[in-house]
Amino acid sequence: MSTKHVVIYITGGIAVYKAAQLVREFVKAGAQVKVAMTDAAQTFVSPQTFAVLTKNPVYTDFSANQQREFVSHIELADWTDIAVVVPATANIIAKMALGIADTFVSTALLATAAPKYVIPAMNEKMWQNAATKRNLATLKNDGIAVMEPAEGFLAEGYSGKGRMPEPLDIFKWINNLSAEKQDLAGRKVLISAGPTVEPIDPVRYLSNHSSGKMGYALANAAAKRGAEVTLVSGPTRLTKPAGVKFIQIQAAAELQETMEKNFSKSDIVIMAAAVSDYHVDQVAPQKIKKNGQDLELHLVSNPDILAGLGQIKKGQILVGFAAETENLLANGNKKLQKKNLDLLVLNDVSRTDIGFNAEDNEVRLLRARREPRLIAKSSKDQIANQIFDEILNLA
Ligand SMILES: Cc1cc2nc3c(=O)[nH]c(=O)nc-3n(C[C@H](O)[C@H](O)[C@H](O)COP(=O)(O)O)c2cc1C
Structure with a gap:
C-alpha cells in the first residue's frame, strides 16, 4: 500500500464521520491520500x-486549489492509483451509473481510469429501491468493486441493511482486492x-x-x-517496462538468435x-x-x-499470437498444432477498433482439445493478465 496514491471521495451520508477512520487506516499504511x-x-x-x-488540501469544487492545479479534476484523476467512494450515497451511485459529471466529485470520478471501490451506505428502503439495485448492477458491470453494506442499527433508529461496514473491514477489503498477485x-x-x-x-x-503495446503489456503484467x-523488442515508441531485462533487436534474424539463446533458461515464452x-536478399551497402x-x-x-522454438521445446510453455482476417478458428487451430504451441492468442485484424496500434484488444485463446475462450474487448493490460491466468491454468 505504501506506494499507492489513494483518493477518497466522500458523499453526503450520515456515515461521513466513519470515513475519517478509514482515511487514517490508509495514511497509517503509508499511502498518499487525497480527499x-x-x-x-x-x-x-x-x-x-x-x-x-491527510496533510493535503481537500477538493470541494473546481476552483484552482492551493496546489495550483487549474484543471484539478483531471489532475486528481490522473494522480489516482485507487479511488474509493465512501460513504457512497444513492445519489452518487446513480450519477456514476449514468456517467453524470455535475459536481467536482462526480466529474473527477468520471475522469478516473484507476480501479474504483464503492462503499454504499444508506437507509434500508433506499438500498432496496429498484433504481438503486439497477445502478449498482451497472457499476459492477463496468468493473467497479462494490462492497455489501452491513446489517445493523441504522441512524433512523431501527435495524436494517444499508449500514456502512466498519472502517478496518473496508480497508482490508480494498487491500485484498488491490493487492498484486505474486503468482x-x-x-x-x-x-x-x-x-x-x-x-x-x-x-x-x-x-x-505493430506498436508493441500487447507485448509490453504482457511484460509489465508478468x-x-x-x-x-526478459523483453526482446523491435523498435517501438513505448517506455521500457520497469524491472524487466530489455534486449533491443532490429531484424528477424537477430530476434531469432536472441530468442533461441534465451529459450532454454525460460519457463514461459511468448512470441508477441x-x-x-521476408527479408531483402542483398542489402545494399x-x-x-x-x-x-x-x-x-x-x-x-x-x-x-515460433515453429522453430516449438521444435526445441523441453517443458517450456510456448505461447504464440496469430493475426487472422478470415476463418479465424480453423486457421488458429492449424497453427497451434503445426507449431507445437501450448496456447495461441488469436487476433481478428480485420477489425479496426482492436488489435494493431489500438488501445484495446479482443482475443480468443486456443488450447488443444479445449473450446476456444473469448476474452471480450478490454484494455491490453487486462488481456495480458487474462493470458497469464490461462498460462497458469496450463501449468
Ligand atoms: C441527515 C441526513 C442523512 C442522510 N444520510 C444518507 C445516507 O446515509 N445515504 C444516502 O444515500 N443519502 C443520505 N442522505 C441524503 C443525501 O444527503 C442526499 O441525497 C444528497 O443529495 C446527496 O448528495 P451527494 O451524493 O452529492 O453527497 C441524508 C440526508 C440527510 C439530511
Missing part, C-alpha cells in the same frame, strides 16, 4: 478534519514484442504497423506478478512480436540512388521463429 467532498458531505463533517488527517514469482518469462525491421540499404527498411522477465515474413528506373527487390522468406 474530495460533495457539498452534502461537508454538512456532516468539515473538510478541515480530512485536510489535517508468477520464480518463473522466467521471455517475451518478444513490436515489429522487426528488415534493411534494404543503410537508410531504408521493410517493417509493419513483472508485477513477480516473474523474472510481429515478425516480417550504400544508399540506393534513384535513377528514374523501377527497382526490383528480391525478398527471401524468413524462418518461422
Whole structure:
C-alpha cells in the first residue's frame, strides 16, 4: 500500500464521520491520500478534519486549489492509483451509473481510469429501491468493486441493511482486492514484442504497423506478478517496462538468435512480436540512388521463429499470437498444432477498433482439445493478465 496514491471521495451520508477512520487506516499504511467532498458531505463533517488527517488540501469544487492545479479534476484523476467512494450515497451511485459529471466529485470520478471501490451506505428502503439495485448492477458491470453494506442499527433508529461496514473491514477489503498477485514469482518469462525491421540499404527498411503495446503489456503484467522477465523488442515508441531485462533487436534474424539463446533458461515464452515474413536478399551497402528506373527487390522468406522454438521445446510453455482476417478458428487451430504451441492468442485484424496500434484488444485463446475462450474487448493490460491466468491454468 505504501506506494499507492489513494483518493477518497466522500458523499453526503450520515456515515461521513466513519470515513475519517478509514482515511487514517490508509495514511497509517503509508499511502498518499487525497480527499474530495460533495457539498452534502461537508454538512456532516468539515473538510478541515480530512485536510489535517491527510496533510493535503481537500477538493470541494473546481476552483484552482492551493496546489495550483487549474484543471484539478483531471489532475486528481490522473494522480489516482485507487479511488474509493465512501460513504457512497444513492445519489452518487446513480450519477456514476449514468456517467453524470455535475459536481467536482462526480466529474473527477468520471475522469478516473484507476480501479474504483464503492462503499454504499444508506437507509434500508433506499438500498432496496429498484433504481438503486439497477445502478449498482451497472457499476459492477463496468468493473467497479462494490462492497455489501452491513446489517445493523441504522441512524433512523431501527435495524436494517444499508449500514456502512466498519472502517478496518473496508480497508482490508480494498487491500485484498488491490493487492498484486505474486503468482508468477520464480518463473522466467521471455517475451518478444513490436515489429522487426528488415534493411534494404543503410537508410531504408521493410517493417509493419505493430506498436508493441500487447507485448509490453504482457511484460509489465508478468513483472508485477513477480516473474523474472526478459523483453526482446523491435523498435517501438513505448517506455521500457520497469524491472524487466530489455534486449533491443532490429531484424528477424537477430530476434531469432536472441530468442533461441534465451529459450532454454525460460519457463514461459511468448512470441508477441510481429515478425516480417521476408527479408531483402542483398542489402545494399550504400544508399540506393534513384535513377528514374523501377527497382526490383528480391525478398527471401524468413524462418518461422515460433515453429522453430516449438521444435526445441523441453517443458517450456510456448505461447504464440496469430493475426487472422478470415476463418479465424480453423486457421488458429492449424497453427497451434503445426507449431507445437501450448496456447495461441488469436487476433481478428480485420477489425479496426482492436488489435494493431489500438488501445484495446479482443482475443480468443486456443488450447488443444479445449473450446476456444473469448476474452471480450478490454484494455491490453487486462488481456495480458487474462493470458497469464490461462498460462497458469496450463501449468
Ligand atoms: C441527515 C441526513 C442523512 C442522510 N444520510 C444518507 C445516507 O446515509 N445515504 C444516502 O444515500 N443519502 C443520505 N442522505 C441524503 C443525501 O444527503 C442526499 O441525497 C444528497 O443529495 C446527496 O448528495 P451527494 O451524493 O452529492 O453527497 C441524508 C440526508 C440527510 C439530511
